[in-house]
Amino acid sequence: MNYWLLKSDVEDFSISEMQKESRVEWVGVRNYQARNFMRDQMKLGDLALFYHSNAEPSGCAGVVRVASPAHPDSTALIKKSKYFESKATKENPIWFCVDVEFVTQFEKFVSIADLRNNPKLADLEILKKGSRLSVTPLSEIHFKEILKMAK
DNA sequence: GCCAACGTTGGC
């Protein structure tokens, strides 16, 4: 079992939309490192923090579960999609994603300031200067600590 | 809206 943090621009897709839709394809990741995490390391049943970026404030809003193995990101082939990738083909999809299903929305939103103020989270990847990866692994200890903060 | 940090592109 692995743990993850998935960023979502809150204006594109928030935790309440996630709850409404219940299960979605995590489309639109266009960074190789983030793709590799999804394609090579995510396992069915892994849990992920759902993180609002570009929010006021930004922070962790809930939990989702990995609900499928990685598969080609279909939006890469859709011309009118903002995630269209001209170099992608059916034979060479380039971009991959997993499906995720809603688990819970936090009672208490955990803001990035809350994360920064917790010394136990000092080496959390997304708190590092210049960190922009939208898919990052997370230790079980960090994951559980953040769940505690959300109550 | 600003801007630092980062990843990608493309000329050489």
Added chain:
DNA sequence: GCCAACGTTGGC
């Protein structure tokens, strides 16, 4: 293969 230019991310 180097690296300047450019586009994007994301906190503030």
